Amino acid sequence: METDKSVTKSSQCKTCKSTIDSNECEYCNSRNIFFSNLNYLRIKGDLERQIIQKVKFGNSPHLSNFFRIGLRKLLPELKKVTYTAIIEIPSSKNTIRKRPIPVCHTVIKFLKEKLGIRILNPFKKKSKELQSGKNFRERFIHAQTAFEIKKIYQNSLSGNYLLVDDVFTTGATINELAKLLLINGADRVDVLVLVKGKN
């Protein structure tokens, strides 16, 4: 669970890859970070936003191949760690107009093949009934994340995991999911996102 908060000369946080002015990372120091390393393929700009929208809600699933460009370059870095599995996150937390296409799918399939590891779906969404049965205070306490670990994976994880998601903005959900993996036995959780918000 140790997080390396030291920094590189280029003043980028080793853990969350934020650009930093001093030698302390404001993001990592302001909360408990449960992942060890955040990898990203692109910094979020108009192009990235449009591509994600088109893959998710449009009829252009092939556009997700766009993210493969950065992936090849990142492979040697990912191969430095021995991962037990790639962790997939259940579909979008946002309001869904129509069923979205998982943007990460192409990237996950590519990684599965190149790293020779399996894909795991250990999370499930907490049911709405459970949430609505709680009062405001209880919701505030319990609803840190909309996800929980499926029974069969509870306390039965081991080794290192690579958590893959489409966008990292505040990282709140991803951080909570990393925490859940650690609580249930993971030794280390790294994150790979397609796009990371500017900071």
Ligand SMILES: [Zn+2]
């Ligand atoms: Zn940081």
